[in-house]
Amino acid sequence: MSTPLPSLTPDPHSYARPAEARVRHLALDLTVDFTTRTLAGLATWQLDRSEGTTELLLDARGLLIETVVVGGSEGTPTTFNLGPNDPVLGQPLRIDLHPDTDSVTIRYRTSPEAAALQWLAPEQTAERMHPFLFTQSQAILARTWIPCQDSPGVRFTYEARVRVPAALLALMSATNPQSRNALGEYNFSMEQPIPAYLMALAVGDLGFTPISGRTGVYAEPVTLPRSASEFIDLEKMVATAEELYGPYRWERYDLLVLPPSFPFGGMENPRLTFVTPTIITGDRSLTSLIAHELAHSWSGNLVTNATWNDFWLNEGFTVYFERRIMEKLYGRFYADMLQVLGYSDLLATIDEIGPTSSDTHLHLNLAGRNPDEGLTDIAYEKGDYLLLTLEHLVGRARLDTFIKEYFTRHSFQSMDTASFVAYLRRELLDQEPTLEERLQLDAWINGPGIPQVAPPVVSERFAAVEEALAQWQHGTPAAHLATTHWSSHEWLHFLHGLPQPLTSEQLAELDVVFGFTHSHNAELLAAWFPLTLAAGYYAADAALHQFLTRVGRRKFLVPLYKALLATPNGLARAQALYAEARPNYHAVATSTLDALVGLG
Numbered sequence: 001m002s003t004p005l006p007s008l009t010p011d012p013h014s015y016a017r018p019a020e021a022r023v024r025h026l027a028l029d030l031t032v033d034f035t036t037r038t039l040a041g042l043a044t045w046q047l048d049r050s051e052g053t054t055e056l057l058l059d060a061r062g063l064l065i066e067t068v069v070v071g072g073s074e075g076t077p078t079t080f081n082l083g084p085n086d087p088v089l090g091q092p093l094r095i096d097l098h099p100d101t102d103s104v105t106i107r108y109r110t111s112p113e114a115a116a117l118q119w120l121a122p123e124q125t126a127e128r129m130h131p132f133l134f135t136q137s138q139a140i141l142a143r144t145w146i147p148c149q150d151s152p153g154v155r156f157t158y159e160a161r162v163r164v165p166a167a168l169l170a171l172m173s174a175t176n177p178q179s180r181n182a183l184g185e186y187n188f189s190m191e192q193p194i195p196a197y198l199m200a201l202a203v204g205d206l207g208f209t210p211i212s213g214r215t216g217v218y219a220e221p222v223t224l225p226r227s228a229s230e231f232i233d234l235e236k237m238v239a240t241a242e243e244l245y246g247p248y249r250w251e252r253y254d255l256l257v258l259p260p261s262f263p264f265g266g267m268e269n270p271r272l273t274f275v276t277p278t279i280i281t282g283d284r285s286l287t288s289l290i291a292h293e294l295a296h297s298w299s300g301n302l303v304t305n306a307t308w309n310d311f312w313l314n315e316g317f318t319v320y321f322e323r324r325i326m327e328k329l330y331g332r333f334y335a336d337m338l339q340v341l342g343y344s345d346l347l348a349t350i351d352e353i354g355p356t357s358s359d360t361h362l363h364l365n366l367a368g369r370n371p372d373e374g375l376t377d378i379a380y381e382k383g384d385y386l387l388l389t390l391e392h393l394v395g396r397a398r399l400d401t402f403i404k405e406y407f408t409r410h411s412f413q414s415m416d417t418a419s420f421v422a423y424l425r426r427e428l429l430d431q432e433p434t435l436e437e438r439l440q441l442d443a444w445i446n447g448p449g450i451p452q453v454a455p456p457v458v459s460e461r462f463a464a465v466e467e468a469l470a471q472w473q474h475g476t477p478a479a480h481l482a483t484t485h486w487s488s489h490e491w492l493h494f495l496h497g498l499p500q501p502l503t504s505e506q507l508a509e510l511d512v513v514f515g516f517t518h519s520h521n522a523e524l525l526a527a528w529f530p531l532t533l534a535a536g537y538y539a540a541d542a543a544l545h546q547f548l549t550r551v552g553r554r555k556f557l558v559p560l561y562k563a564l565l566a567t568p569n570g571l572a573r574a575q576a577l578y579a580e581a582r583p584n585y586h587a588v589a590t591s592t593l594d595a596l597v598g599l600g
Helices: 224-230 234-245 288-295 312-330 332-353 377-394 396-409 417-427 435-439 441-446 460-473 488-497 504-514 522-535 538-550 554-565 570-584 587-597
Strands: 021-033 038-049 055-060 064-070 080-082 091-096 103-109 117-120 132-135 156-163 169-172 185-194 201-204 207-210 215-219 253-257 272-275 303-305 413-415
Touching (some): 021 055, 038 055, 064 080, 064 091, 091 103, 169 185, 207 224, 215 234, 224 253, 234 253, 234 288, 234 312, 272 288, 303 312, 312 332, 312 417, 332 377, 332 460, 377 435, 396 417, 417 441, 460 488, 504 538, 522 538, 522 554, 538 554, 538 570, 554 570, 554 587, 570 587
Parallel strands (some): 021 156, 253 272, 303 413
Antiparallel strands (some): 038 103, 055 091, 080 091, 132 201, 156 185, 169 201, 207 215
């Protein structure tokens, strides 16, 4: 096609030049080889081109490019080259186009070290019988398993054929099978255009349980019953989200419970959210994470940050949306607890980064850096706090109308910060004199820390927790505290509020009464272990060792290794434990921990 292409926000994390030649549809044909830990096959891209364009630029990292042809898989060979390798960005793949080229087919193979691909041995799975593979493409790791225009501003549809061992099931961020077939060959289709970071593949011994006509849960068979029970409110969440901000546009909403090495809490892959098993507690107390990933079906998947500098547009809206879903399902008190916990995380992040650092701005400058450095609580919690402040100023009804219209008008499009600010002014702020001044919009987006205009964040339930903390500090035995009906959020607030330093004897008293060391709640364990390390409470060491060698969620790993490093002989302890645990961690986690622990 030789017509001018719409312009996109320049992306410092992609070599692509989508104003000249842009991908619009992918046909993927891959074979999964667990022996060599590689994917191999064909990627055929349908293209849109501006007049006079002579080459297509794709992003690649660690890929072996064997051949490239134009005009379909049986087309004409063309010349190509891989440019210099950048440790973050990988290599530009330049493909020469003929005057009539509207598609290119790339035969390639991934590296066994491809950062997006996590290959698990059978003993690293729940059932310990079959190997497992899952991908994590966000932020710029799709290029390690597919040659692509790896920018959130570039969207495409896709179809795929994937061959796997016959005993395993393959799933993608697309239409999915619900049972295995004898041949081990699966076909997929994604008709809604998505960016490359939402490309996802998982292969393993998996079963499926429906929750409703459009929702369900995939997991390893031994994990499936507990998973289905934990997420029984899945359909209610989808229906609640639709009531708030409009129809769900992706047809099905299913969950895939991954092995514990998954580096995130969840990943919002369209139609198939990947989720950590660390939120399965038996009491559904951590399912706000599901509400968060579901909310991404509007904020992020439907309207996407144009670049990773604009990441807050994905996550700030999603956190706000998540808490609105939880409020509607479980009450205002529940959402208030989540808000206070999030605010505490925000304060801790600002303190760690530095209160005057530009990395505490909502709009970031990540050029020349790994975009994962922008995946902090600033984007999530400061972004949410901006929307909460806007709600405080204009009222919930007006803000809801604005957000719903925002999602509708910009569906399947990308949005950068400058364009959003212009839209916000035009549709909301300019309608009321002094509103932008009272909001202090620029201070939120381009300033450090938290603007003083932000409303207070409070929780009535947490007031009772703080009273119990005060009683304990003044000598009331732990067994006499009124904690009988506390939720996991109240327990988390309790742990965060404990005075420091604590003695080993004090922690022993709390542990005997409340059983923190042997909790099945990963959030509580992640808050408890830093206290035990600081106090030298060695009774928790075995549980800490088990946690760090089993769980790969980066949110937990980084602070726990930091706490371990801060102890006497901490470096040697951390390095020994990390050497044992590292094979179970995803590259997203090891890229941070290698430098932290000093052992790669």
